Amino acid sequence: MPELPEAETIVRGLRPLIVGRRITRAEVLRPDVLREGVRSFAPRVRNRTILAVERRAKNVLILLDGSRRIAVNLGMTGRLLPFPAPPRGARRPGHPAVRFRFSDGGVLVFDDTRRFGTVECLGDTEWTVREARFGPEPLGDGWTARALHVALSGSRSPVRSWLLDQRRVAGVGNIYAAEALFLAGIHPQRPASSLTKTEATALHGAVRSVLSDAIDEGGTTIRDYRNAIGGEGGYASLLWVYGRDGEPCRRCGTAVERIVFANRSAFFCPRCQPAAR
DNA sequence: AGTGTATCCTGCAGGC
DNA sequence: TGCCTGCAGGATACAC
Structure with missing residues (x-):
């Protein structure tokens, strides 16, 4: 969706x-x-x-x-x-x-x-x-790496769940959460509060770049999504991990894994996104 | 404050 | 061919 x-x-x-x-x-x-x-x-x-x-x-x-x-x-x-x-x-x-x-x-x-x-x-x-129930726009000026780090530090929720919570940051869904966490090298189940300032900064940049690159490509069409004139988005071919379980990581070759928590699939590379650090 | 589960609904892919 | 299960870009309500 x-x-x-x-x-x-x-x-x-x-x-x-x-x-x-x-x-x-x-x-x-x-x-x-x-x-x-x-x-x-x-x-x-x-x-x-x-x-x-x-x-x-x-x-x-x-x-x-x-x-x-x-x-x-x-x-x-x-x-x-x-x-x-x-x-x-x-x-x-x-x-x-x-x-x-x-x-x-x-x-x-x-x-x-x-x-x-x-x-x-x-x-x-x-x-x-x-x-008022929506969190900040991730591409807006008000959403800073510093603010993200502070917000993350107050939650023990898995970071993927944190990103999907529209009250915390508005507009990130399961695809772009997976992609941003990959780019930032963060395992999706890491507690939000465990992210270092460096990691929070990396995540902030990753969320922004993934979202803006996807906009440039007109979105991601997996199956149903169509733009206003019925066309498909072009970002699907650029996905690093989403929907690629069992396939080799495009960065290191390790098989991408799929796990389920909070009732949603999460995709990650176990080598690029280690569970603990 | 979290998680797990269920719910809304339809369609499609894969296994047998 | 058909039947079955599991899965899907989301959001919410519930019990624990």
């Missing part, structure tokens, strides 16, 4: 295609993706003009006039597909959940096979409350 780079890629692709358009109606085909009733949601987006498209953490925000925004969490398999879609051959929605119709005849479809994603329309106050 989409992590920060995928959400960012979608936002950038969507922005020129939908800003300025007016939503004439929302058709909710799968009410369970809403976090509110259809009777509450549909009228709040009707006849609203799209002013901007932004991202916060892994969420796509469609800002509307009238001090409200549509917040889309893409979950594992969510997509936002505008139609008419430019390229022929681009995927047509297979599991449309919400369809926004524009006054010019265009359509934006939230498509989500597994329906772990969510769509909501939030006012300013609701959004402020929601937004």
Whole structure:
């Protein structure tokens, strides 16, 4: 599913295609993706003009006039597909959940096979409350190596779990956590508080470079992820460890391992990322 | 403050 | 071919 780079890629692709358009109606085909009733949601987006498209953490925000925004969490398999879609051959929605119709005849479809994603329309106050639950943006100026080290030192949680906790840092998911920990040479089960200042600094740099490189590549497509025009991301071929269990480490040749904790697979090179130090 | 487990849901790959 | 199991970029709630 989409992590920060995928959400960012979608936002950038969507922005020129939908800003300025007016939503004439929302058709909710799968009410369970809403976090509110259809009777509450549909009228709040009707006849609203799209002013901007932004991202916060892994969420796509469609800002509307009238001090409200549509917040889309893409979950594992969510997509936002505008139609008419430019390229022929681009995927047509297979599991449309919400369809926004524009006054010019265009359509934006939230498509989500597994329906772990969510769509909501939030006012300013609701959004402020929601937004406060997210930690800092890892690519923002406020997220420093020093601040990361201090934050890590207060938690005995495994560092991979720490990175996945959106309240601590917003937007890192399982792929980029694995990649950043590899680049920093840190075993995913190391307690957060055990990281030295040097390691925290390395992790800080690794998270940032992995995320920004992935944005440059348009995200990582393993299976389901598609950008706003149906295309795949190019970062999958650059992965060091994610999904490569049993294959040789691209740095040292040792077999990449897969372990499961906190109900998620973790991939690492046992030689490049020793368990203890 | 942690972990482990379960839940939401669909599809696909691999083993037999 | 079919059936079964396990697995998947996320997030949350629960008991311990």
